[in-house]
Amino acid sequence: MSDQSMRVTGHCRCENNPVRFEYTKKPFEVHYCLCTDCTDTCGGALAIIAVVERKAFRITDGENKIKNYDTKPTCHRRFCGECGCHMFLYVDAFPDFVLVHVPTLERSQDVGQKPDRWVFTRSKHPMFTIPDDGLPRHEGWAGTANAA
Ligand SMILES: [Zn+2]
Numbered sequence: 001m002s003d004q005s006m007r008v009t010g011h012c013r014c015e016n017n018p019v020r021f022e023y024t025k026k027p028f029e030v031h032y033c034l035c036t037d038c039t040d041t042c043g044g045a046l047a048i049i050a051v052v053e054r055k056a057f058r059i060t061d062g063e064n065k066i067k068n069y070d071t072k073p074t075c076h077r078r079f080c081g082e083c084g085c086h087m088f089l090y091v092d093a094f095p096d097f098v099l100v101h102v103p104t105l106e107r108s109q110d111v112g113q114k115p116d117r118w119v120f121t122r123s124k125h126p127m128f129t130i131p132d133d134g135l136p137r138h139e140g141w142a143g144t145a146n147a148a
């Protein structure tokens, strides 16, 4: 499957008329995020984020249900106003990308990339232990080594 022909779909948790979205190009990169914005907003110990080119991403259904919450003035998080599912976000520093929460994508699909690093380890929840997966760990933000 070439980059151009891939199609990865995701949706919120609503049983009726869920928000649906998709991307059609291999993500630029995927990482594990331990920042408090991601973890506190989602109620999880970590976030798995796929960084997808905006022009390869689109909302295909239920756009009217999408609400925004800014966890920082520069960080715009989109969630479903009905089921509360936190799906993706826009960060001003990366205007050409949308950051997709991987668990909202269909689990049967190949996301297109594997996580390549841990970021914001200094914000890690004290009850969470980072597994010994051999991936680089960064205290704050660090870009991917993956960049072409
Ligand atoms: Zn929903």
Ligand SMILES: [Zn+2]
Pocket: 033, 034, 035, 036, 037, 038, 039, 047, 120
């Ligand atoms: Zn984060």
